[in-house]
Amino acid sequence: MTTVSHPHRAFQVALRECRLVTERILLTLGLPQGCIPAIRESIILSHAMGLGGFQHLHDIRQTLAQVGYGAMQMKEAANGGLDIDGGGIHAWLIAQTVADLAVDIARRQGSGTVRLFNISVPEELAVVEGLASRHGARAAVEIHRQAGGLATMVTATNTSRPRDLDHWDPYLADGIRHHFPVDEQLWQALYHLSNAALAPDSVVSRRHAGPVILLDDGTIVGRLPADDDFDPQMLKKAEINKINEGAVDGN
Structure with missing residues (x-):
């Protein structure tokens, strides 16, 4: 698939427009509708953190829903954490769930560890670091190569409750104030794709x-x-x- 990436000017896109266009695209992909808001937030956070973001959404949109939630398997680990075999599911589809689980374990044990295997584009699980801050926790995401492939380790620890928007989600706070820079041609391509969700x-x-x-x-x-x-x-x-x-x- 051709990547839309050229040295054109960047649009400064408001958070509302980012959410609107992203959610409309996700609605056309056959994903479970109840999961779309969480996936949408992971994509926007990915863009804000300098990860795959909107460019990655454009490039892999046709295969994003190829592996669904039914492929996942989960079991409790010996240390009280969780091991998740994603069965090839994309990181964006489970990032919010991983953040919730890691924070829940941290609340009960002081720190929480979730290990993930067989995740498509595991580097996108870095968005869990941003998602965890919304729950008053700090998350570290590490990817290790082992005999069976890549393993991603997510470790969450408790911090103080967010006092304001900057503590709740600094990436989102910055986007609200300064908007999100998106390549002009890329944004136009995403906008036209989003129109497929309209009657x-x-x-x-x-x-x-x-x-x-x-x-x-x-x-x-x-x-x-x-x-x-x-x-x-x-x-x-x-x-x-x-x-x-x-x-x-x-x-």
């Missing part, structure tokens, strides 16, 4: 957009539009066909 333009979608519904007989149900330029004719099939034909001609 196609149609008579039905237009009639149900916003605070009103326009029935077939022209009756408006709901709050009347406050916009003086609102034209119900725009929601009729003939008008939509004209717009679509114009878009085709413009291409």
Whole structure:
């Protein structure tokens, strides 16, 4: 797959837009919807930490959901920690879970260790360091090569509770204040990919957009539009066909 990486200018993208575009892309990949917010946060944190980030999302999006959660196996280790065999699952899909488990063990034992094997792109588990700070913990992530392949060790220790946003997540705090720099062409590519999550333009979608519904007989149900330029004719099939034909001609 071609990597979108060129010496173009960088857009300064707000956190809201990063979350919106990332989540829309994830919605198109067949991932469990309940897991998408956690995966989204791992991707944004990855970008903020200088890891794979948005470029990696663009490059591996078609295989991100290739290995699901059913491939994972977990067992308790002798030291009270956990050993997880990911079965090839991508690090982003389990980063939040690993952070939660490591912090939970640390709360009970003073420190918590989670060892992971068979993880796709294990270096992305470094985002656990950022995720753990949100729970008032410090995490260290180390990757070791052993006979059976790579093993990732996540060790969490307790710290003081976050007092403010800077302590809760310094990467997120910096992004809120200064936005996230993203290559112009890369962001445009991600934006267009995210549009696949939107409903196609149609008579039905237009009639149900916003605070009103326009029935077939022209009756408006709901709050009347406050916009003086609102034209119900725009929601009729003939008008939509004209717009679509114009878009085709413009291409």
